Amino acid sequence: MVTMCTILAIDAGGTATRAVIVLPSGHCVGLGLAVGGNPISSGFDAALHSIAAAIADARTTTGPSAAAVTSTVIAMAGAGAHSREQLSAGLVALGIGGPVQIVSDVLAMFRSGTLAxxxxxxxxxxxxxxxxxxxxxxxxxxxxxxxxxxxxxxxxxxxxxxxxxxxxxxxxxxxxxxxxxxxxxxxxxxxxxxxxxxxxxxxxxxxxxxxxxxxxxxxxxxxxxxxxxxxxxxxxxxxxxxxxxxxxxxxxxxxxxxxxxxxxxxxxxxxxxPVVLGGSVLNSGLLAHRTPLGEALRAATDSAPLLSARDGIVGAAVLGLMQAGFPVDETIFRRITDDVAALLAQSHIH
Amino acid sequence: MVTMCTILAIDAGGTATRAVIVLPSGHCVGLGLAVGGNPISSGFDAALHSIAAAIADARTTTGPSAAAVTSTVIAMAGAGAHSREQLSAGLVALGIGGPVQIVSDVLAMFRSGTLAxxxxxxxxxxxxxxxxxxxxxxxxxxxxxxxxxxxxxxxxxxxxxxxxxxxxxxxxxxxxxxxxxxxxxxxxxxxxxxxxxxxxxxxxxxxxxxxxxxxxxxxxxxxxxxxxxxxxxxxxxxxxxxxxxxxxxxxxxxxxxxxxxxxxxxxxxxxxxPVVLGGSVLNSGLLAHRTPLGEALRAATDSAPLLSARDGIVGAAVLGLMQAGFPVDETIFRRITDDVAALLAQSHIH
Incomplete structure (x- = not known):
């Protein structure tokens, strides 16, 4: 049996935390959800708890062979070196070992929409x-x-x-x-x-x-x-x-x-x-109507292609694979996007 | 020795609490200060503590003969019947007895400026x-x-x-x-x-x-x-x-x-x-300058006489005397105003 390389990618937002276990092929073998996991808005202990809960939730849907995580990436706002070290130590203490990379939540949101x-x-x-x-x-x-x-x-x-x-x-x-x-x-x-x-x-x-x-x-x-x-x-x-x-x-x-x-x-x-529009205000379907916000955004972004991203979890998975040395092309990107959507649908959360 | 009738008047604001012991003549025989005493912004226990501290502070400057308080009036924002009963009970428990009347802080501010x-x-x-x-x-x-x-x-x-x-x-x-x-x-x-x-x-x-x-x-x-x-x-x-x-x-x-x-x-x-202007933004001396706020207020209040009040403590004393059946004329009003100012100056708080 071949040991798989798996990447654990986490999007730790202010109101929700998402974790996904992704393979170099782009296949996602587990997805977990928890409440807000940002240390600034939730406090460090609560954030660590949410991140751990999302990871545990993701692991319930995957087999033990996928448990050997090659690396972990967390997309999060405003994390300095101190937060990185604290989070790594906290996750190790909870039995979730391995190096933890922290990436910008904004970059992850962009990468949820495009590889450009x-x-x-x-x-x-x-x-x-x-x-x-x-x-x-x-x-x-x-x-x-x-x-x-x-x-x-x-x-x-x-x-x-x-x-x-x-x-x-x-x-x-x-x-x-x-x-x-x-x-x-x-x-x-x-x-x-x-x-x-x-x-x-x-x-x-x-x-x-x-x-x-x-x-x-x-x-x-x-x-x-x-x-x-x-x-x-x-x-x-x-x-x-x-x-x-x-x-x-x-x-x-x-x-x-x-x-x-x-x-x-x-x-x-x-x-x-491309311009990636992220977050619930810009992706709730409400902008499809001709509200002043929708009109103004179309004007502000000129003729650039408008893409949308619900959250940063797809981008966190993309960045996690890239940082671990696995190339991500359009096929792999689509696979991640589709798998995350399917897993989210399964968990009845839209 | 004649037992004096004294009124205990309290202005329980969001950031400061003031207590004054006033005689029917308008003479003020004690003034006390404490931090915010409004139950909504400070919480009930902290507010009661502040009110009690301001009362105790006011009593340090007055003789024991003035300790027989005829009635107590508290000027306070947003106090319903529940707060009134709670406050009365709380003050009795602290040894500050007698009936407690609660009046609007806004009315007290008006009465700090005028008897109109x-x-x-x-x-x-x-x-x-x-x-x-x-x-x-x-x-x-x-x-x-x-x-x-x-x-x-x-x-x-x-x-x-x-x-x-x-x-x-x-x-x-x-x-x-x-x-x-x-x-x-x-x-x-x-x-x-x-x-x-x-x-x-x-x-x-x-x-x-x-x-x-x-x-x-x-x-x-x-x-x-x-x-x-x-x-x-x-x-x-x-x-x-x-x-x-x-x-x-x-x-x-x-x-x-x-x-x-x-x-x-x-x-x-x-x-x-008359229009009474109350509060630090309208009474800091800054309006004497030609700021947009000062100009607009002069326009909004038309030709009405503009009076000013630093806070509601003078008005609380006026309302306390009136509610206890003591008439307040311009002479008594000026005496309260002057005495409160003098007592405040003594306590080095402007």
Whole structure:
């Protein structure tokens, strides 16, 4: 029996971690999923735990002969030398040995969409970041500074503006918007305790009380971690698209302008190549509609071919094979892409 | 010896708590200070602790004869019946007995500036809120929804935009601004560990690294609680005023527009009266300069007399006396104002 060379590739994102075991042929023999595995957003211990859980999950679908991992590559944002050493040590302590290479999550996202040496990637998921790639390496990066300082035009950015617009509507300070009913329905659906909360029994109300619905909105939204506001981003697309809501359209127009600025900061007229659009905001199918964001992106990216990538796991596998010395051609690239899609479908996660 | 009637008045704000012991004559015989005492922003136990600390501090400057408190009034944001009962019970448990009345912090701020029955108050400190007062009661309130959902034009709002503008400048995504040097100097001054941090020793740098100063900025700012960004608001005034920085001017122009919208939401052409400007953003002396915020406020408030209030402690004392049945005229009002100012000066806090 021949011992197979296998590469363990991990995409450790802020909200989800994916692990895949890939062979030099491009065949993927195991895929695992776990919650967010980025040390910056989740903390080091939780991130290590998620990465280990995704790896263990991937291994349940593969035979013992594939357990001999040649090398491990982790795609992750903002990992310096310290994180690399810590992660290697942490994985060894968990029995997941071997050298660990850390690659940029943005580069992995680009490689999830294309094998081209040069090009661009624009990601808008929970966060937002753009990069220019030259000769297979990052040449320029813009934004990706997180919810408080940047991530302009991201899912958080849109969701936060949705929440603030609804609060202003209920407060009488902003225009009426269809987002209000959508957000309240969303909160009632996903947070049943609010629908079931008892009526206010304040025996001595102040002369002016906020509308109870505004008070409940405030309570529900401050109970979330800020980045969780990104789950309200789809409401902006829905309101802009279905009822042409002016507030929602303005949010998406502003988001498009922000993403355009971020993209422009890395664009270089000399460097041409495909533009890979990554992240849920740019790949939810919502852009197929004629929202302001979709229109502006088509304009900003000019005539470059637009590719899309759901996440960085395919690219992490490609980079893992390349770094281990295995060439990756279009056939192998397609095989990885197809196998990952098939394994994801099997795990009922789309 | 005559037993004096004394009123204990407390202004429990998000960042500071003030307590004053006031006599029906308006003479203040004790003043105490403590950190934030609002249950919403500080948590109930911490808020109770702060309120008790401010009361204890106020009592150190008064004789035992004044210890017989007739009634206690606490000015506080967003306190419902539940908070009232909890606070009363908590204060009794700490040996600070007697009935506790809770009044609106916004009404107290108005009463810190004027005895007029009707008028308006616009507060921009860490947060931002506006209210219309009719016949001595709140008739309408706008904003005050907190840093995540509202507080538009507040110290947090301005400070957050300062931080984001500096991050965009260092990231190459936004225009150069004088705010960058000001903010970095502020962080070096007040966070010595950043100035002293060792140079990056990353042995295997990624092809593109963020400028180390941007990385340090991100680390310092994410280490703060979001509302603490309000401490950078004065930098916007400084940059707009001293070097006419375009980015800073735009932030202040936008803040003024937001505060104007909030003010407009409570304005009623039928109700005339003084406008009390409260909070550090509106009372730091910075508005004396011709910043966009100062200009816009003068326009928004039309020809109404503009009064100012540093905080709500004078108003809490006024409301405490009134609710205990002691009339407050202009003479008594001036005496409270002067005594509080003198006691504050004695405690070396301005």
């Amino acid at each position: 040496p040069d090009g661009y990637v624009l990601v808008a998921g929970t966060g937002a970041v753009a990069a220019r790639i030259e000769n297979g390496s990052l040449a320029a990066v813009s934004d990706g500074l997180g919810w408080l300082l940047g991530d302009a035009g991201s899912g958080y950015w849109i969701g936060h503006r949705v929440a603030a617009a609804v609060a202003a509507d209920l407060d009488g300070r902003g225009p009426a918007t269809a987002l209000t009913d959508l957000l309240l329905a969303e909160l009632n659906t996903t947070a049943g305790e609010h629908a079931a909360s008892p009526p206010t029994t304040d025996a001595a109300p102040a002369p002016v009380e906020r509308p109870p619905v505004l008070t409940r909105l405030i309570e529900s939204l401050y109970a979330l971690r800020p980045v969780e506001l990104s789950r309200f981003a789809p409401l902006a697309f829905r309101a802009a698209d279905s009822v042409d809501d002016a507030v929602a359209r303005a949010i998406l127009t502003d988001a498009a302008a922000e993403l355009g600025t971020t993209f422009a900061a890395v664009a270089d007229p000399v460097v041409t190549g | 029955p009707d008028g308006y108050v616009l507060v921009a400190g860490t947060g931002a809120v506006a209210a219309r007062i009719e016949n001595g009661s709140l008739a309408a309130v706008s904003d005050g929804l907190g840093w995540l959902l509202g507080d538009a034009g507040s110290g947090y709002w301005i400070g957050h935009r300062v931080a984001a503008a500096v991050a965009a400048d260092l990231d190459g995504r936004g225009p150069a601004t004088a705010l960058t040097d000001l903010l970095l100097a502020e962080l070096n001054t007040t966070a010595g560990e950043h100035a002293a941090s060792p140079p990056t020793t990353d042995a295997a740098p990624a092809p593109v690294e963020r400028p180390p100063v941007l990385t340090r900025l991100i680390e310092s700012l994410y280490a703060l609680r979001p509302v603490e960004l309000s401490r950078f608001a004065p930098l916007a005034f400084r940059a707009a005023d001293s070097v006419d920085d375009a980015v800073a001017r735009a932030i202040l122009t936008d803040a003024a527009a937001e505060l104007g919208t909030t003010f407009a939401a409570v304005a009623d052409p039928v109700v005339t009266g």
